Amino acid sequence: MPPSGSAPGPGTGPDTGTGPVGGPAVSRPPTIADVAKAAAVSRTTVSHALNGLGKVDPRTRERIKKVAAELGYRPNLRAQRLRRGEAKAIALASSMPFAVAGGPSRLGFYMEVAAAAAERALVHGYALVLVPPVRTGSPLYSVDIDGAIVVEPDQDDVAVAQLRERGLPYVALGRPVAAGDEAPYVDLRAGLVVDLLLAHLREQGARHPALIVGAGARHSTVDARAAYERAAAEHGWTPVVATASEQGGEEAGYAACAALLAEHPDVDAVCALVDVFAVGAVRAIRDGGRRVPDDIMVVTRYDGLRARTCEPPLTAVDLHLDRAADDAVELLLGRLRGEATAPVATPPEPRVVPRASSLRRTPGVTPPA
Template identity: 75%
Template structure:
């Protein structure tokens, strides 16, 4: 009497059971079910049918050990939780993580979420095949750890280190800043200030360059302030309060970090001014902070779900040893894969054009929201 099956007291079917019923060797079963070797197509189909009828499920752990694969990728960043997640743990980083995990699972990979505050050290201990680094800083500790381990990686956001030549998803940091500044100008801003993180992430570097271009175009006095990311909302509050004291004519603050923007709103109010009538406030990321701030913050749809999925595709392309395959299938769905002419030679995927979500923090005398 057979002991295989799914009822009480039965054992799960093994590869030997499949081989016995199909009348082939265990090696042939292994090759047929894993797409290896030269197995006659009719034999392959018969083996798959027998495996299905018996309820055979491969031992994934054994497969991974044989192949030397973890079938897992990591999501890592050096951004502190004060800006990446905040008290709710539902910020920028977690939105990327949710989309990346879903995309990875579709390709039979698990996603390992490495807490940003431990990204450098934790990457030495997790069993992974590669990683996605979110918005790396210059001399990024997560990148350094991956390089030391010899693991492939891609980045979500343009890497700023000159020596970096890895595939990345372009989050179009300069365009995002230009769109926010254009919105402020349309709403009457004539002396806007830029508030960015004090590091060298692309979102800060590209925003500064864009702001300086737009300021020159409109004849604005350039006012750029920085604050430490680890300080979160309080750092944004303190830096904005100092800005308003030093330059009382400021009529708008473009705070690229959403935690800074929430702090800026509080600083404006504590200075005796009103948002948006006296000082408008806008931010980059359309997340929970932007939507629940009072007033709600004008922000930008960065298409993070698409960006995260594209980052997974780029990384899997590296793991397969062919970066060109990472951009296949993107031609007709707004995912512009390929070299964007950055001069680095790296494979670049560009997200669809970002869109400003206009809200009460910057709408002067205008009902409703959205542009």
């Protein structure tokens, strides 16, 4: 406490939220005027010092920042956004239905990306707006954002169309497939993922693997199908490819696998890239009187909750989605800052996570879960 008669320090007094000695506390937060008064400068100087604007002497700038911190001053972020014409928010959008992207638990590919992207955006002072999968309507017209990350855009992607109409920058998580779409993207390397899964199946003894993919034209379907057909030609098996509607979820995967096995009974492995399709495929194999993995092995692309909780647990691929989401945020913010960014970001190489669904049993050895 200062001695009697001394002037109050910068952290006391009625203008800074603390009442005079013996008096009631003032509840209002300190304002920019309070900082200006305590630092003996103008409000404009305070604004420029705290926002990195104008020509303020470095020593004055640091003194103002120190006074603001001592007073507990917090800038009005909404006012700053209005002055700069920025929302300080980016969106995560996708046209993938929740039957595939999230599932009944809402915990899946889309939400794993969202969690990592939100954390990275916040580091840069941006909020992440999570837009439910865009199929119809106009959700992206109604949110105040500076740009967006579009998860695995389809050929005629609704989210991309709405962002273009608004003139907002976007980047893609996964290679864009639409002709002329030159948006920066994070390469999830769908072709390599299939190469790795098929190599694993061959190591486990598969000779007639089949492929089940979504009916759309996302990169994960287009690139995967091309990789599968190359492998079939190289290793001499007849290509067997089935498609299923993403909207149909697990039941669509079940139906596709059941029909495939009825027509091609010699199939000994199923690469169902969509994890929900793989879960349906396991049921179809069992309902058809066969065993997983003894008779038919099953693998999938995304190492998420469904893969780990399926019975048996599914062999899947670590796509390093946390790193991929970080890269997507950095690409987008680079565009917003007007920086010359690389057109493609590449996270670490995907890695197969072998589990019981594809590990053929040997006497005395139990495959890991």
